[in-house]
Amino acid sequence: MLFEKETADFICGRRMILFVILMGLITVTGFYAAASGLADAIDSGSSSASFLFLKLFTVSANSIPSYNSLMALMGPFIGIFMGFDAIGSERAEGTLNRLVSQPLYRDHIIIGKFLAGLFLAAVMVFSSGLVIAAVGLIATGLVPTAAEAARLLIYLCFCVVYIGLWLAVAVWFSTVCRHAATSALACIALWLFCSIFISLLAGIVADALYPVGGGDMAALMNEMKNYTCEMNLNRLSPYYLFGEATSTLLNPGVRSINAVTMTQLSGALSSTLSVGQSMLLVWPHLTALVALTLAAFAGAYVSFMRQEIRAR
Amino acid sequence: MAGAEKGSPAVIRTEGLTKRYGELTAVDHLDLSVLKGEVFGLLGPNGAGKTTTTLMLLGLTEPDEGQARIGGLDCTRDAIEVKRTVGYLPDNVGFYSAMTGRENLRFTGRLNGLAGTELEEKIDALLERVNMTDAADKKAGTYSRGMRQRLGIADVLMKDPRVIIMDEPTLGIDPQGVRELMWLIRDLAEGDGRTVLLSSHQLHQVQRVCDRMGIFVQGKMIACGTLEELGRQIDHDGVNTLELAAYPDNVKLSGIIKAMNGVMDVEKNSDMYIIHSSFDLRRALSRELAQQGYTIMHLRQAGSDLDEIYRKYFEKEDGQNGTGTDTGKRRESKISHSESAL
Numbered sequence: 001m002l003f004e005k006e007t008a009d010f011i012c013g014r015r016m017i018l019f020v021i022l023m024g025l026i027t028v029t030g031f032y033a034a035a036s037g038l039a040d041a042i043d044s045g046s047s048s049a050s051f052l053f054l055k056l057f058t059v060s061a062n063s064i065p066s067y068n069s070l071m072a073l074m075g076p077f078i079g080i081f082m083g084f085d086a087i088g089s090e091r092a093e094g095t096l097n098r099l100v101s102q103p104l105y106r107d108h109i110i111i112g113k114f115l116a117g118l119f120l121a122a123v124m125v126f127s128s129g130l131v132i133a134a135v136g137l138i139a140t141g142l143v144p145t146a147a148e149a150a151r152l153l154i155y156l157c158f159c160v161v162y163i164g165l166w167l168a169v170a171v172w173f174s175t176v177c178r179h180a181a182t183s184a185l186a187c188i189a190l191w192l193f194c195s196i197f198i199s200l201l202a203g204i205v206a207d208a209l210y211p212v213g214g215g216d217m218a219a220l221m222n223e224m225k226n227y228t229c230e231m232n233l234n235r236l237s238p239y240y241l242f243g244e245a246t247s248t249l250l251n252p253g254v255r256s257i258n259a260v261t262m263t264q265l266s267g268a269l270s271s272t273l274s275v276g277q278s279m280l281l282v283w284p285h286l287t288a289l290v291a292l293t294l295a296a297f298a299g300a301y302v303s304f305m306r307q308e309i310r311a312r
Numbered sequence: 313m314a315g316a317e318k319g320s321p322a323v324i325r326t327e328g329l330t331k332r333y334g335e336l337t338a339v340d341h342l343d344l345s346v347l348k349g350e351v352f353g354l355l356g357p358n359g360a361g362k363t364t365t366t367l368m369l370l371g372l373t374e375p376d377e378g379q380a381r382i383g384g385l386d387c388t389r390d391a392i393e394v395k396r397t398v399g400y401l402p403d404n405v406g407f408y409s410a411m412t413g414r415e416n417l418r419f420t421g422r423l424n425g426l427a428g429t430e431l432e433e434k435i436d437a438l439l440e441r442v443n444m445t446d447a448a449d450k451k452a453g454t455y456s457r458g459m460r461q462r463l464g465i466a467d468v469l470m471k472d473p474r475v476i477i478m479d480e481p482t483l484g485i486d487p488q489g490v491r492e493l494m495w496l497i498r499d500l501a502e503g504d505g506r507t508v509l510l511s512s513h514q515l516h517q518v519q520r521v522c523d524r525m526g527i528f529v530q531g532k533m534i535a536c537g538t539l540e541e542l543g544r545q546i547d548h549d550g551v552n553t554l555e556l557a558a559y560p561d562n563v564k565l566s567g568i569i570k571a572m573n574g575v576m577d578v579e580k581n582s583d584m585y586i587i588h589s590s591f592d593l594r595r596a597l598s599r600e601l602a603q604q605g606y607t608i609m610h611l612r613q614a615g616s617d618l619d620e621i622y623r624k625y626f627e628k629e630d631g632q633n634g635t636g637t638d639t640g641k642r643r644e645s646k647i648s649h650s651e652s653a654l
Contacts, residue, residue: 005419012410094406098467101370101400102423103392308373 002104002112003119010082010120019078019124026074027128030057030067031135037061038140051272053144054151054250056136057129067132068250071159072243073195078124079166080187082117085180086110086171087304092180097309110304114171114297121163129156147252150275155249161289162242166191168296175304194237202233228258238292245285248278257281323348323475323507324369328378331364331531338364340531341378346509346524351501353518354511356528362511363403365528366477369509370400382475396424399468403479405460409453413444413463416452417470424471438466442496458489465496476500478510482517494521554587554594557610558601568604572596584610 010016037059038052060066065073087110090096100106133152136142144152170187177183210226212219234240248254252272273281322345329342339361346352354362367373369380371391380387385394407416414435421431439445442462447455455463461481468476481497482490498521500506511528512518518525519539526536535542558565561583569578569585574593579586587593594611601608 002423009408009410093409094402094404095408097372097402098400098405098407098420098464100372101395101398101402102420103396103471104423105392308367 002108003116006112006116007119010116015081018081019120022074022078022081023124023128026067026070027131029064030070031132033061033064033066034059034132034136035139036064037066051148051252052140053133053136053142053148054252056132056140056142057152057155058247058250068155068246069243072162072239072246075159075163075242076166076191076195076239078121079117079163079168080170080184080191082121083114083167083170084174084184084187086113086117086174088174088177088180088183091178091309100309106305107301110171110175110301114168114300117167117171118160118164121167122160125159125163126156129159147275151249151252151278154275154279155246158242158246158249158286158289161286161293162238165238165289165293165296168293168300172296172300172303175300175307195239198237199234199240202230205233206230231258235288238289241285241288245282245289248282252278254278254281321348322346324352324380324382324509326365326369326378326380329365329368329375329380330377331361331368331373332376337531339368339375342531342533344526344533344536346507348507349501349505350523351497351508351510351521353522353525354509354528355513355515355518355525356511357513360528361531362528363479366400366479366509366511369477370395370398396471397474399471399473399476401461401464401468401476401478401481403483404457405464405467407452407455407460407463407467409451411452412449413452413455413459414439414448416463417466420467420470426470434470435466438469441469442466443492458485461485461489461493465493469500473506475507475509478508480512481510482512482514490517497521552589552592553613554585554589554597555610555612556585556587556597556608557583558585558606558608560606564604565606568600569597572600 034056038055057067060069085092087096090099099109129152133144137144166187169190170183173183173186174180177186206226206229209229210222212222212226235244244257248257252274255273324344324346326342326344329339329344330337331339342361342365344365354365356362364373368375369382369387371387371394374388382394382398385397387394407413408419411419417435417438418431421427421434426434436445439448442465444459444462444466447459452460452463478497481493485493494517497508497510501508501523510518510522524536524538525542526533527542528534556569566578566580566585569575569587572589572593573596574589574591575587576590577588579588587597592613594613598608598611
């Protein structure tokens with residue numbers, strides 16, 4: 001009931017236009033990048049030519065980023081836009097206390113809001129992904145194999161979870177903050193931190209813990225530790241997690257996501273991974289993303305349930 | 313409360329209800345009972361704990377001590393059941409501005425399990441009742457405050473509640489709107505047999521509509537009862553005060569009054585005499601003055617007016633807490649005077 005109303009609200013709202021434009025931009029730019037970059041990709045490295053269809057999502061032209069990296073960057077925006085005033089706007093309009101005095105459990109309100117947002121995100125992501133696939137099919141004449149199609153679908157699910165995470169974070173902020181603007185700013189600050197600053201910070205911390213350079217044996221030994229440490233810190237950020245997971249999924253040539261030494265490589269066959277093996281590789285990422293989403297939503301849920309709802 | 317024992321059983325009953333916010337005790341051991349079909353007014357200045365009480369009655373806030381029951385249901389434990397039978401009209405009610413009034417009502421109706429033609433008929437009937445049929449299909453964002461309030465009442469009635477709780481229903485509404493609202497509230501109680509609890513700091517408006525009222529100061533209910541009972545509670549402090557104007561207003565008049573049995577003091581206040589006596593003099597005074605050939609132009613017992621009662625209670629309170637807020641209260645009551653005069 002509430003879910004229906006929230007979904008209807010989203011679709012009828014002016015914000016939906018913004019979502020559609022944003023999603024359309026991601027789709028068009030992503031596709032344009034792929035279309036102009038695809039030929040180069042085939043020319044340069046033909047090793048993974050068998051998975052050309054997936055390249056539609058990962059190839060970037062000179063300055064235009066690929067669909068995948070656009071999604072990693074802009075996906076959070078969609079989630080944040082959907083959620084940042086979920087509770088706040090109800091409070092500001094004075095409808096929240098009317099709503100909580102109706103005979104329905106309070107958690108239905110926040111779950112309804114979250115699910116409606118997630119549902120819409122899923123619809124948008126899948127439609128945009130499938131549009132690219134369809135147009136790519138017609139324009140390039142590439143026919144996806146079953147494995148490619150499976151990878152594509154899993155990839156799109158990842159996108160939905162990723163947007164859902166940011167939606168949950170935004171809903172949380174909207175219950176905590178009194179004003180929608182505060183909540184939006186807080187979300188954007190967190191997003192900036194996760195996508196830009198954490199990688200800088202990770203580098204600094206890793207260098208401090210395991211100094212490299214100097215040329216002696218210890219520094220050489222530290223190299224590996226330094227890299228691992230930096231990567232692990234980076235993985236705290238959903239942005240990095242998402243990027244790593246999706247590039248593994250969309251590129252079957254990726255065989256490992258951790259640092260690999262020469263000894264570990266010896267004897268390995270140079271081939272691509274099957275869907276199942278790729279999934280195995282990114283399973284922790286998926287778990288982490290889902291767990292983060294649930295944690296953020298749990299935060300929103302708890303703070304909303306404990307909140308005293310007064311008149312505006 | 314004396315009223316609770318006689319007649320129909322109490323619909324709303326609180327026992328030792330207490331809510332603290334850190335150091336501040338917003339509601340302090342409140343014992344309240346409201347009978348079926350009566351309009352009960354919760355009166356007090358801003359910040360007296362009225363809203364907190366209504367929130368606890370609806371289970372929106374958990375009390376720290378004591379309990380509140382509506383129709384035998386515990387307001388904290390059976391909050392959902394309570395909300396099925398209790399309608400709440402919050403102070404400054406809001407609606408989804410992107411939806412029309414009718415759509416807003418439809419949404420509430422569906423939340424309460426109504427559907428189909430039953431729902432539509434109910435919406436039409438309620439819009440008619442609150443006189444909003446013309447504006448029903450405009451966006452709620454364009455409504456004036458009075459319209460929002462009226463739509464709010466329709467919204468509350470969607471679930472056909474046995475108890476209606478209203479928080480400051482008259483705030484910010486023009487006199488005509490207030491009159492209509494008061495008439496509607498009376499009708500809800502008398503016509504439909506619903507119990508109404510309303511909180512307000514606007515005395516005159518409430519005075520007209522309430523059967524009983526409780527005066528609420530700093531989380532405590534310091535007095536409760538009908539208007540007359542409240543007036544009597546004050547008079548039992550020992551002094552009975554009358555206002556008198558009579559014709560001809562000559563020097564002898566004051567002498568006659570002073571000579572009467574029980575009169576303690578007489579003040580002349582422009583065209584009015586203020587008579588302090590040890591008991592109610594109205595009968596004796598009017599007989600005496602009629603015999604002496606006077607015509608009584610005005611005779612009124614001070615304290616029978618809510619404003620007076622209210623002020624007296626604050627004076628008593630101020631006696632304990634210093635006199636800082638006294639003038640403020642007087643000003644407030646003056647304001648409500650002039651409002652009601654409009």
